[in-house]
Amino acid sequence: MKPPAFEHHAPETLEEALEVLARTAEDAKVLAGGQSLIPLLNMRLAAPGHLVDINRVASLDTLEVTREGVRVGALARHTRVEHSAEAADAQPLLRAALRQVAHPVVRNRGTVVGSLAHADPAAELPAVLAVLEGTVEAVSSGGRRTIPAAEFFAGPLESSLRPGELAAGAFFPALPARTGTAFAEVARRHGDYAMAGAAAVVTLDDDQRVCSARVGYLSVAATPLVLDLTGVLGHRPPVTCDWAAAAAYARDHIDTDEDIHASADYRRHLAGVLTERTLRAAAQEAL
Numbered sequence: 001m002k003p004p005a006f007e008h009h010a011p012e013t014l015e016e017a018l019e020v021l022a023r024t025a026e027d028a029k030v031l032a033g034g035q036s037l038i039p040l041l042n043m044r045l046a047a048p049g050h051l052v053d054i055n056r057v058a059s060l061d062t063l064e065v066t067r068e069g070v071r072v073g074a075l076a077r078h079t080r081v082e083h084s085a086e087a088a089d090a091q092p093l094l095r096a097a098l099r100q101v102a103h104p105v106v107r108n109r110g111t112v113v114g115s116l117a118h119a120d121p122a123a124e125l126p127a128v129l130a131v132l133e134g135t136v137e138a139v140s141s142g143g144r145r146t147i148p149a150a151e152f153f154a155g156p157l158e159s160s161l162r163p164g165e166l167a168a169g170a171f172f173p174a175l176p177a178r179t180g181t182a183f184a185e186v187a188r189r190h191g192d193y194a195m196a197g198a199a200a201v202v203t204l205d206d207d208q209r210v211c212s213a214r215v216g217y218l219s220v221a222a223t224p225l226v227l228d229l230t231g232v233l234g235h236r237p238p239v240t241c242d243w244a245a246a247a248a249y250a251r252d253h254i255d256t257d258e259d260i261h262a263s264a265d266y267r268r269h270l271a272g273v274l275t276e277r278t279l280r281a282a283a284q285e286a287l
């Protein structure tokens, strides 16, 4: 299939990009790596009149790692973030999740921020941003705003970006002390979209007891779902935690539909298994 006709804009500065977006608003789409947008155009599932191609906007090609966390600019490709040792040190969930995104050829081109803006509930990075309580920075000709992950994912393939807004970057906070993370998913083949996936973050207190345990899920709900399992696990050392109770809680609180890839029951079962697996691994890492 060929895409419907559109006007291609190739701004070289952020200001130019925002000016075109302000002018074309509802009828425009930002083009970053094109790994999701181009197939959608080719299948005629999207038909914007204007594509605002940000690939020449050098100021968006950034990756900043500080003690606070990892800030990924809108043009940073998956591969660059995946292979950054500094980014992996500051936020290990990023690399763990990126290794599960499609295949290297897609990751060479696709952007982290594009994946967030695309808001696919089966995608890895939205779940990671959600469990870490990260943010997306939206800019438009009218100004800037910071959108918390909990408000960013509005529905399947729907973000809370407004017409005329561009996601300039995303921020993945660093981990507190005594914190471990783990990421796991089940897919039919490596590189396929997951039938279910989980990202866990577990923090221990000074006495090595669990004081925070959260899991973010992909491919189980319309938007990335986050469960706080701290109460279920109790304020216990990992060795005496009831991981099976956490898995049961996840199964009871995940309401998913069936699709061509998995029945609702199977997906709930996977979510339970992945909850236990990732929580145990994250707690072990936190010790």
Ligand SMILES: Cc1cc2nc3c(=O)[nH]c(=O)nc-3n(C[C@H](O)[C@H](O)[C@H](O)COP(=O)(O)OP(=O)(O)OC[C@H]3O[C@@H](n4cnc5c(N)ncnc54)[C@H](O)[C@@H]3O)c2cc1C
Binding pocket: 029, 030, 031, 032, 033, 034, 035, 036, 037, 038, 039, 074, 100, 101, 102, 103, 106, 109, 110, 111, 112, 113, 114, 115, 116, 117, 118, 122, 123, 124, 125, 161, 165, 166, 167, 168, 191, 192, 193, 194
């Ligand atoms: C074969 C294949 C397999 C895949 N498997 C996976 C997988 O397993 N897991 C996974 O998560 N993804 C997968 N994907 C999807 C893909 O990796 C991501 O969706 C992609 O990386 C998104 O980034 P992009 O830069 O290519 O975005 P684009 O395709 O350029 O854009 C995607 C959407 O986001 C919007 N957008 C992009 N950047 C911005 C911005 N800065 N501001 C505002 N809006 C923006 C676009 O307008 C569009 O609506 C796969 C893709 C392919 C082709």
